[in-house]
Amino acid sequence: MTKPLVYVTRKLAREVIDELREVAAVEVWEEDRPCPREVFLQKAEQAEALLTMLTDRVDEELLTRAQNLKVVANMAVGYDNIDAEAAKKRGVTVTNTPDVLTEATADLTFALLMATARRITEANRFLLAGEWTSWSPNLLAGQNVYHSTLGIIGMGRIGEAVARRAQGFGMKILYHNRRPKPESEERVGAGYRQLDDLLRESDYVVMLTPLTPETRQMMGEREFSLMKPTAVFINVSRGGTVDEEALYRALAEKKIWAAGLDVFQKEPVPMDHPLLTLPNVVALPHIGSATYQTRLEMAKLAAANIRAVLEGKEPVTPV
Missing domain, CATH: 3.40.50.720 (NAD(P)-binding Rossmann-like Domain)
Structure with a gap:
């Protein structure tokens, strides 16, 4: 049985990616800069889950193209980069990472x-x-x-x-x-x-x-x-x-x-x-939560939300 695809828009710790690979095929944008819009749109068309950053815009255009999408896990407490209402209408779960930061x-x-x-x-x-x-x-x-x-x-x-x-x-x-x-x-x-x-x-x-x-x-x-x-x-x-x-x-x-x-x-x-x-x-260059420990916990929580949705469970921190 083919595993669902998870697309991760920034390089994260190996343990986080390994956790996702237990339940999904995982592709990662490996460069330390935002994923180009066209690449992001193309990957979203195939993905069932997206692990996103604040720099990634999840809007009507993307959601229209992402017919298989089930969950967007934003690695931030805020989610103003995501059209949460448009996602809700399409049955796409949106999660964030409160508390840990x-x-x-x-x-x-x-x-x-x-x-x-x-x-x-x-x-x-x-x-x-x-x-x-x-x-x-x-x-x-x-x-x-x-x-x-x-x-x-x-x-x-x-x-x-x-x-x-x-x-x-x-x-x-x-x-x-x-x-x-x-x-x-x-x-x-x-x-x-x-x-x-x-x-x-x-x-x-x-x-x-x-x-x-x-x-x-x-x-x-x-x-x-x-x-x-x-x-x-x-x-x-x-x-x-x-x-x-x-x-x-x-x-x-x-x-x-x-x-x-x-x-x-x-x-x-x-x-x-x-x-x-x-x-x-x-x-400062938007470094509010920028400690190694906190960013790792944020990534782990985003991955846990994706895993829960793909396994048919309730997400840990839904928006």
Whole structure:
């Protein structure tokens, strides 16, 4: 009996591929760059399962051609690269990888907050350029983190994990969510605020929402104008949640103090992007969950979802 085909759009650990090969024929795009669209479409036509990355667009065009497809396992907690409604109409299961990346992403979020607040990358460039010639009271002075106020937009698993880290810094924790979460308030001592109030009160605003029609460009000119001139904005959600032109103006005109960004509207971000020209921006290449241990766990979970569906079982983490 011919095994079903699983197409994996990026090279993964051998143990993950071996796990899939127990139940399927597996083909892998071996290069460390996104699978070309035409190759992806051709493989999808034959596949019963796809193990995808955020860079792989699973849309109406692909789903129309992929007549044998049963499951798309996205190796990410987000799935805005997938038309989930179109998949549902065709009976295609969509899964993601929540939980396993929570702690690593929270670590990166807090690291980005610290680096931005204390001007770490700017100071490193200053030193390496040979500009450090003497000590000065105001040399590369940043903002306090300890005992400041943290505002979290999107109090999900990662939001709570960031709040736990903030507790160790004695921070006052505020949050905004679609609806209040009393259980989160009890676990991490957070206070619910309407968005405008959170922006006015917070020293650090951390964006951790998924990208949905409601959150697209949620942070724009009006929202940045509500923030303190000493406030820091951190985005580890999706680039599309922010109006980048409005953010640039807010930073360039000193309406807010600095920004730390792990995500952008267009990725990889063009090197001529205006935000990259500002000294008060710390920019990273979307590495929120990038630890060896976490990426392996994400791949294993995606593979487990595929295996479950191909064996006629319920997926582990359906969307």
